[in-house]
Amino acid sequence: xxxxxxxxxxxxxxxxxxxxxxxxxxxxxxxxxxxxxxxxxxxxxxxxxxxxxxxxxxxxxxxxxxxxxxxxxxxxxxxxxxxxxxxxxxxxxxxxxxxxxxxxxxxxxxxxxxxxx
Numbered sequence: 001x002x003x004x005x006x007x008x009x010x011x012x013x014x015x016x017x018x019x020x021x022x023x024x025x026x027x028x029x030x031x032x033x034x035x036x037x038x039x040x041x042x043x044x045x046x047x048x049x050x051x052x053x054x055x056x057x058x059x060x061x062x063x064x065x066x067x068x069x070x071x072x073x074x075x076x077x078x079x080x081x082x083x084x085x086x087x088x089x090x091x092x093x094x095x096x097x098x099x100x101x102x103x104x105x106x107x108x109x110x111x112x113x114x115x116x117x
Contacts, residue, residue: 002026002106004095009111016085016115022078022095022108028071029053033098036069036080038091038113045094049080063089085115 003025012018020036028034035050035058049069050058057069068081078095095108 002031002097002099004097004106004108006093006095006108006111009093009113011114011116012085014085014087014115014117017081017083018085018113020080020082020093020095020111020113022080024076024078024097026076028073028076028078028097030099031097032100032103033096034071034078035096036078036093037096038089038093039110040088040091043091048093051078082113085113087115087117089113090115 005023006020008018008020033050033052036048037045038048039045048060048063049067051069051071066084070079090113092110092112094110097106
């Protein structure tokens with residue numbers, strides 16, 4: 001089992017930057033995949049970025065070149081560095097971890113990101 005706590009959301013103007021953090025209750029290298037998802041009002045939750053234990057990253061096309069996923073193994077924390085933010089990035093951002101060998105998903109409580117135009 002793993003407990004995830006996100007932080008770092010807030011209100012920012014278009015073009016600005018934010019850094020989201022996700023603190024895990026156990027070693028992040030014990031988690032097969034960690035990632036960030038987001039859900040805007042009236043829309044389905046979507047993958048933003050993910051990173052595997054071996055460091056392979058994956059990004060949604062809409063955030064490539066603007067967002068960077070990173071991790072700190074000492075702090076057991078996952079980050080999402082967001083820059084050149086757009087109003088359409090407004091959503092609740094969720095941290096997700098997948099454990100194994102039988103895959104099981106764990107989610108954080110979410111953090112709101114609002115980008116004003």
